[in-house]
Structure formats: C-alpha cells, structure tokens
Amino acid sequence: MPDPQITVNGQSRPLAGVPVHTNALDFLRGLGLTGAKEGCAEGECGACAVMVARPDGDRTRWTPVNACLVPAAALDGQEVVTAEGIGSPGDLHPVQAELAVRGGSQCGYCTPGFVCSMAAEFYRPDRAAGPDSFDLHAIDGNLCRCTGYRPIRDAALALGSPAPGDVLAERRSSPAPAAAATRLDGFARPRDLAEALALLAEHPDATVVAGSTDWGVEANLRGRRASYVVAVDRVPELRVLSTDEVVEIGAALTLSEAERALGDTVPLLAQVWPLFASRLIRNSATIGGNLGTASPIGDLAPALLALDATLVLASTDGDREVPLADFFTGYRETVLRPGELVRSIRIPLPLAPLTTFRKVAKRRYDDISSVAVAAALDVLDGTVVRARIGLGGVAATPIRALATEAALEGRPWTSASVEEAATVLAGEGTPIDDQRASAAYRSAMLGTALRAWWAESAEPEVVR
Known part of the structure; x- marks a missing residue:
C-alpha cells in the first residue's frame, strides 16, 4: 500500500x-497555502x-x-487545487x-x-460557450x-x-484518481463493501463518514473526536444508481451526483435539491449520511417518506430492507445496529404523479428548515386513491402525516377536501418553540x- 499523500497544485504532499x-x-x-480561510468552520x-x-x-x-x-486523510490519493494553483x-x-x-474582490478575505x-x-x-452561461x-x-455581490x-x-x-x-479529458485504500492511525478507507463491514465489525464504535458535512461540524465546533473513522465515500457498492424496477440510489453518492444522474426522473427530489444547503455542501454530502444522522430537520427525509422509500442496510450478516418510516426511532437515533451501515435507498415505481416539497425557512436558499412538507398523491377520476405526506421539523424525528393521509384518501381532490386536510395537518407532530x-x-x-x-397547482384535477 503506497504512503498516504495528496497531490496539491501538482505537487505530492505526504499525509504521514x-x-x-x-x-x-x-x-x-x-x-x-493560506488563500483558503476559516470563516465559519461549518460549511x-x-x-x-x-x-x-x-x-x-x-x-x-x-x-x-x-x-x-473534509478530513485531510479522506483526500489521500486525490488531486486538490487551491486558489494559489x-x-x-x-x-x-x-x-x-x-x-x-x-x-x-472587496476586502479579499473570501475571494x-x-x-x-x-x-x-x-x-x-x-x-x-460564451458570456452569460x-x-x-x-x-x-x-x-x-x-x-x-454585484461585481x-x-x-x-x-x-x-x-x-x-x-x-x-x-x-478534464482523463480519468480522476481512483480512491486510495487508506490506513492511518485511527482512520481507514476500505476498498470495497466487504472490507468496510469487516472494519465496522472489528471497530463497533467507529464513526462512519462520507462527505463529513455533519461530522466535520461536530469536530470543528464541538471538539468531537472518534475512536476510529471509516470513510465509505468511494466504496463502489455504495455508489450505484439504477432506475429499472425501482429507483435505487447508493448511499455514498453525493447529492450533486444523484441530482445530475437522476435529472427529472424523480420530480419530487428535483424540487428538493436546489433547497438543500448549498452547492458546496451538496458536492460532499451523501444521501446515506443525511439519513444516517437522523436529524429531524433534514430536507431529504420528508421527501423520501412521501415517496415510500426503503433503506437497504448492510452488515456481515447480510442485507436487510427497512421502510424509511420505521428507520428513525428517536432524536438522532435509528434502527442501525453496531457494524451496520446504509447501503442504498430504494424508491418504488411507478411514482405518484402529483408531488410537492415545501420548505419554510428564514432564507430561501442555504438555510435550515423550520418546517418541511413533502407530499405525493395518486388521483384517479378526481379522487385521491393514495396519499403520502412526509414532515420535518415538527417532531423528534421525520414523520409521516398519517392522519392527514387518511383524511385525503377516498376524498375528491377539491379545495374543500384540501381545506379539511389542512386543518388535520396543522395538528400533526409535536412541534416545539426554538430559535427558528x-x-x-x-x-x-x-x-x-x-x-x-393547491392554490399554485396549474391543474388541480390530476388524473392518471
């Protein structure tokens, strides 16, 4: 195994x-290389x-x-270019x-x-090509x-x-470096899923990182330290994407990669991506990591709940499939067992034709939601035959709005039904007072x- 190193601005730099x-x-x-600065330490x-x-x-x-x-060790074998390069x-x-x-450039600090x-x-x-592109x-x-901002x-x-x-x-015309199999004191990047699971079995208290957009904040601002870190961001089996019988998204795909690969295949997710943090975060954050942190205010969980998604969880004992609605067990807690990780997310087909994602936050972009609502409806001959609604920010975990779903199913898709369902929806969850x-x-x-x-829907009578 070669000595860990990062190529920075064309020059090899050792990590030992x-x-x-x-x-x-x-x-x-x-x-x-002091061009890059620490401004907020949280992305x-x-x-x-x-x-x-x-x-x-x-x-x-x-x-x-x-x-x-991102941990420096996670860039082993990679090519990095700074502003100086x-x-x-x-x-x-x-x-x-x-x-x-x-x-x-203004003051130049952020330039x-x-x-x-x-x-x-x-x-x-x-x-x-050309300007304005x-x-x-x-x-x-x-x-x-x-x-x-104007200049x-x-x-x-x-x-x-x-x-x-x-x-x-x-x-750009040649391949990017393959992810190195890395071993450092307290850090490992496995070659494949089998090696990753073996490491987790050997180190049951290990912290699993991919984009490190959540753990990096914990390490920077709260001084959190892990006894052992396993980086799974380049594990091949966690980077699949298929749209055949189901939509399956590997847990280690970044949000930007999933966004590019899916396009408009899953319209509800296409509504989520632009509102999920910033492009810089989406370039590192992964779907598996976002769900694995079990944050009650994560943007993806409500949408995936509305899509009836399931998670494939992998361990040395094999795979098991768990509905996302059963994955969260408490605040920042999940059904993940020691030595187990999220392998992929599966979305059943066909997709509901009528979907929406509503994120309420203090800023339109790059902000944490106060409330997130995702919904997916099947409407046949003017009647709601199936409703799925996912909520974030109103309970200790992301939840399904079961009472509202029941209030919609079997009812005509009309303004009167929507008004009744909206009253029910306002009572879902256990929202709290906080700074947001x-x-x-x-x-x-x-x-x-x-x-x-309902008011913004161009064709409220959606029939499939």
Missing part, C-alpha cells in the same frame, strides 16, 4: 504524521473552498468542496482577472473561495462579507470559455403548505 482529525483546510494552510461561508478532481464517467470534473469539513499574481486565471477588473467555486463552474463540462447557483455557498455577479457572467492550452481544462420558529408558527405552516400547493 498528520492527526486523523486534521481537516483539509488546516492541512493546506500548514503547507503555507456556511465558502471561504475555505478548494477544487478536487472527481470522477465524471471516464473523465474528470473539477468539484469545489468545503475544505474545513489556479493562477498567480503574474499570470491571473480568467476568473481572477474578471474579479479584479470588476472590483469583485479565494469564490475563485475556486467560480473556476469549477468555469470548467463545468456541459457549460455553454455561468450558473450563479454555483456560488450560492460562498459568502461575501463586504456585500460585493462578483458581473465577473461571473462575463466569463467566456477556457482558452486552448488551459492545463486545468485539459485535465415557535410551535404555533410551525403548526400554522403545515396547513398553509397544503393550501398553497
């Missing part, structure tokens, strides 16, 4: 002796953003990630040049993070503390296409979500 809880940001700054601001070479079929996709969250004072990259001439996110979008494989949501995880926007929209000879553009919202507000928003869905 680096403590397992050192994040990539601290590792890079320890090398003197909210993007000041720490760097680019990583990630697989895109048999090619490479430059992907921006929050360096403050994108350009230099004597040879500015087009992104850096546009930010400079348009006044987009390197913006540069990395913008450069990754600059090199996006399917980006159209830049997707501004590519930088929705980057915070400018000087409120210089940053202007710089982004002025970007053209990579010039011939651009080294980072040419790098009061219990009364949460209850009110439940009913309002159903009414708003």
Whole structure:
C-alpha cells in the first residue's frame, strides 16, 4: 500500500504524521497555502473552498468542496487545487482577472473561495460557450462579507470559455484518481463493501463518514473526536444508481451526483435539491449520511417518506430492507445496529404523479428548515386513491402525516377536501418553540403548505 499523500497544485504532499482529525483546510494552510480561510468552520461561508478532481464517467470534473469539513486523510490519493494553483499574481486565471477588473474582490478575505467555486463552474463540462452561461447557483455557498455581490455577479457572467492550452481544462479529458485504500492511525478507507463491514465489525464504535458535512461540524465546533473513522465515500457498492424496477440510489453518492444522474426522473427530489444547503455542501454530502444522522430537520427525509422509500442496510450478516418510516426511532437515533451501515435507498415505481416539497425557512436558499412538507398523491377520476405526506421539523424525528393521509384518501381532490386536510395537518407532530420558529408558527405552516400547493397547482384535477 503506497504512503498516504495528496497531490496539491501538482505537487505530492505526504499525509504521514498528520492527526486523523486534521481537516483539509488546516492541512493546506500548514503547507503555507493560506488563500483558503476559516470563516465559519461549518460549511456556511465558502471561504475555505478548494477544487478536487472527481470522477465524471471516464473523465474528470473539477468539484469545489468545503475544505474545513473534509478530513485531510479522506483526500489521500486525490488531486486538490487551491486558489494559489489556479493562477498567480503574474499570470491571473480568467476568473481572477474578471474579479479584479470588476472590483469583485472587496476586502479579499473570501475571494479565494469564490475563485475556486467560480473556476469549477468555469470548467463545468456541459457549460455553454460564451458570456452569460455561468450558473450563479454555483456560488450560492460562498459568502461575501463586504456585500460585493454585484461585481462578483458581473465577473461571473462575463466569463467566456477556457482558452486552448488551459492545463486545468485539459485535465478534464482523463480519468480522476481512483480512491486510495487508506490506513492511518485511527482512520481507514476500505476498498470495497466487504472490507468496510469487516472494519465496522472489528471497530463497533467507529464513526462512519462520507462527505463529513455533519461530522466535520461536530469536530470543528464541538471538539468531537472518534475512536476510529471509516470513510465509505468511494466504496463502489455504495455508489450505484439504477432506475429499472425501482429507483435505487447508493448511499455514498453525493447529492450533486444523484441530482445530475437522476435529472427529472424523480420530480419530487428535483424540487428538493436546489433547497438543500448549498452547492458546496451538496458536492460532499451523501444521501446515506443525511439519513444516517437522523436529524429531524433534514430536507431529504420528508421527501423520501412521501415517496415510500426503503433503506437497504448492510452488515456481515447480510442485507436487510427497512421502510424509511420505521428507520428513525428517536432524536438522532435509528434502527442501525453496531457494524451496520446504509447501503442504498430504494424508491418504488411507478411514482405518484402529483408531488410537492415545501420548505419554510428564514432564507430561501442555504438555510435550515423550520418546517418541511413533502407530499405525493395518486388521483384517479378526481379522487385521491393514495396519499403520502412526509414532515420535518415538527417532531423528534421525520414523520409521516398519517392522519392527514387518511383524511385525503377516498376524498375528491377539491379545495374543500384540501381545506379539511389542512386543518388535520396543522395538528400533526409535536412541534416545539426554538430559535427558528415557535410551535404555533410551525403548526400554522403545515396547513398553509397544503393550501398553497393547491392554490399554485396549474391543474388541480390530476388524473392518471
């Protein structure tokens, strides 16, 4: 097994002796690459953003990630590019040049993070040529503390296409590095699922990480430490995606990968992705990790509950399939047994034709929800024959709105039925008062979500 190392800006950097809880940001700054900064230490601001070479079929996709969250050890064998590797004072990259001439750098503290996110979008494989082809949501995880968004926007929209000879553009045509099988003191990345399960059996108290977007916050802000870390982000068996008899999504696929691969195949999930944190977070966060943390305010669980999803759980004893509605047992608690991990998520087909996802938060994007409501209905000849409604933020776990489902099924899909069901929905769960919202507000928003869905539906009489 080769010595652990990361290729940073084209140069190999050894990982030997680096403590397992050192994040990539601290590792890079320890090398003197101080462009990336720690702003929030929880993935909210993007000041720490760097680019990583990630697989895109048999090619490479430059992907921006929050360096403050990912353990340095998890980048073993990978290629990382920081703002210093994108350009230099004597040879500015087009992104850096546009930010400079348009006044987009402001104080400069957050500029390197913006540069990395913008450069990754600059090199996006399917980006159209020419100005105005830049997707501004590519930088929705980057915070400018000087409120210089207008010149940053202007710089982004002025970007053209990579010039011939651009080294980072040419790098895209060859495969990204394969994930290294890693062994460090207190850290392991297994080659395959069998090895992962063997490690978990050997270390039953191990912490399983993939994107580390949740555990990274715990380590940074609360000083949490794991006795042993098993990284499953590149385990092949956890990275499947199929849409044949069922929609099956591997637990270690990032949200961005699932979003690209699924497209509009599952319309309800297509509504969730843009509202789930930021692009930087979605580039690392995984579906299995999001469900495994059992957060009552996670955005994915309500949608997957509405889709009647099941989880495939794997251990050395074999696989078992558990309905998502039975997976959560209490606040941050699940049915996962020691040595067991989430292998994949299965969504049955055919999908309900009428779906919605409503997220109530203080900001439209990149915020934690106060209440989340997802619904999927089958309507036949004007009557609701099947209803599934998932809720987040109103109980210790994500829950199904069983009483509301019963109130809808067998009833005509009309405004009168919706009004009655909305009254029932307002009483679901056990909402509490906290810093995000009061219990009364949460209850009110439940009913309002159903009414708003009806009011905004272009064709309320959906018949299959």
